Amino acid sequence: MSYLEVTKDVYKEAALTPDVGLCCTTTPIWQFPGLQIPTIMQEMNYGCGSTVHPRDLVNNPKILYVGVGGGMELLQFSYFSRQKEGVIGIDVVDEMLEASRKNFVLAEKQNDWFKSDFVTLKKGDALNLPVADNSIDVAAQNCLFNIFKMEELKKALEEMYRVLKPNGRLVMSDPTCEQPMNDTLREDERLRALCLSGSIPLEDYVKMLTDVGFGTIEIRARRPYRILDPKHYATEEHIYIESVEVCAIKDPMPEDGPCVFTGKSAIYFGGEDFFDDKKGHVLLQNQPIAICDKTAGALKNINRDDIFISESTFHYDGGGCC
Numbered sequence: 465m466s467y468l469e470v471t472k473d474v475y476k477e478a479a480l481t482p483d484v485g486l487c488c489t490t491t492p493i494w495q496f497p498g499l500q501i502p503t504i505m506q507e508m509n510y511g512c513g514s515t516v517h518p519r520d521l522v523n524n525p526k527i528l529y530v531g532v533g534g535g536m537e538l539l540q541f542s543y544f545s546r547q548k549e550g551v552i553g554i555d556v557v558d559e560m561l562e563a564s565r566k567n568f569v570l571a572e573k574q575n576d577w578f579k580s581d582f583v584t585l586k587k588g589d590a591l592n593l594p595v596a597d598n599s600i601d602v603a604a605q606n607c608l609f610n611i612f613k614m615e616e617l618k619k620a621l622e623e624m625y626r627v628l629k630p631n632g633r634l635v636m637s638d639p640t641c642e643q644p645m646n647d648t649l650r651e652d653e654r655l656r657a658l659c660l661s662g663s664i665p666l667e668d669y670v671k672m673l674t675d676v677g678f679g680t681i682e683i684r685a686r687r688p689y690r691i692l693d694p695k696h697y698a699t700e701e702h703i704y705i706e707s708v709e710v711c712a713i714k715d716p717m718p719e720d721g722p723c724v725f726t727g728k729s730a731i732y733f734g735g736e737d738f739f740d741d742k743k744g745h746v747l748l749q750n751q752p753i754a755i756c757d758k759t760a761g762a763l764k765n766i767n768r769d770d771i772f773i774s775e776s777t778f779h780y781d782g783g784g785c786c
C-alpha cells in the first residue's frame with residue numbers, strides 16, 4: 465500500500481474514533497469572544513499550530529481549507545467570514561468529511577452566529593483540487609503537507625498557488641526538522657501519516673514555496689514539537705522536530721528574489737534623523753523596522769557601524785520593508 469493510501473486509512477480511523485494524542489497542537493486552542501468550540505472538535509484537533517490569523521481575514525475573503533480534520537479551524541475561519549459558503553473545506557477521506565459535517569451541526573447548536581452552510585464540504589485531493597483557478601483569497605492547510613514526499617509536496621503547493629487569486633495567501637502549519645532522518649523513519653508510512661517522519665528543514669520548506677512562485681514568505685511562529693528518541697523510534701540519536709506557522713503570499717516574484725521575513729529588524733542609530741538606502745527603505749533614528757532576509761543581507765553589506773540588524777526571531781508579525 466502506498467504511503468498516501470496508508471495516510472487515508474490513518475485518518476479514516478481518526479475520523480471514526482477521535483484520537484486526542486494524534487498530532488499535537490503546540491499552541492493553545494484559539495478562543496474568540498462568542499465562539500464555542502464543541503468538545504469533539506477539540507478532541508479531533510489534528511493540527512500542530514494555527515492557520516487562523518485575523519489580519520489575513522479582512523475584506524470578506526473567500527477561504528479554502530484543505531484537510532479538514534474535525535473542522536475546528538473551519539469553524540474559526542467562519543467566525544470571521546460569517547457568510548454562506550464563505551469557507552470551502554476539502555478532504556479526501558469520506559469518513560472525515562462526514563465527521564466534520566456532524567461537528568458543524570453541533571457547532572450550530574452551540575453558536576447562535578454560526579450556520580452549517582457557512583462551510584461547503586467537498587470531497588477532493590490536495591494533489592488535484594476541485595477548485596477554480598484564481599478564485600481563493602486565503603487558502604490554509606494544517607499538518608497535511610508535511611506528510612507528502614517531495615514530488616507530492618510540489619504538486620500540492622502548485623495546486624494551492626493555482627487556486628489563489630493574485631496577492632492571495634497560503635497559510636500553513638507543519639512540523640519541520642533540521643536534522644537528517646534515516647530511510648527507515650522516512651519510509652515508515654504510518655509515522656509519516658502521523659506527521660512524525662516527513663518533515664524537512666525550514667529553509668527547504670521555504671524554497672519549495674518560492675520555487676512554486678510565491679514572492680513573499682512570512683515565518684510567523686516556530687516552536688518545539690516532538691522528540692524521536694532511540695527507545696521508541698528507529699534512530700540512534702535524538703531527533704528534534706519543531707512546528708512552524710508560515711504564510712506564503714502570491715505576490716509577483718521580485719527581480720532580485722523573494723522577500724522572506726524571518727523576524728529580523730534593523731535599527732539605525734546614527735547622527736541623522738533617518739537613513740535612506742535609496743532602495744525603498746527609510747530607517748528612522750532609533751526606530752525598529754521589520755526587514756526581510758534579503759534587505760538584512762543588503763544592509764549588512766554596506767558595512768555601516770550605525771545600523772543594527774537583529775537575528776531572526778522566527779516570529780514575524782507584519783509590517784516593515786518590501
Ligand SMILES: C[S@@+](CC[C@H](N)C(=O)[O-])C[C@H]1O[C@@H](n2cnc3c(N)ncnc32)[C@H](O)[C@@H]1O
Nearest residue numbers: 475509510511531532533555556557589590606
Ligand atoms: C493531520 S490531519 C489535519 C486535520 C486538520 N487540518 C487539523 O488541523 O486538525 C490531515 C487531514 O488531511 C486529510 N487528508 C489526508 N490526505 C489528504 C489528501 N491527499 N488530500 C486532502 N486531504 C487529505 C485527512 O483526512 C485529515 O483530515
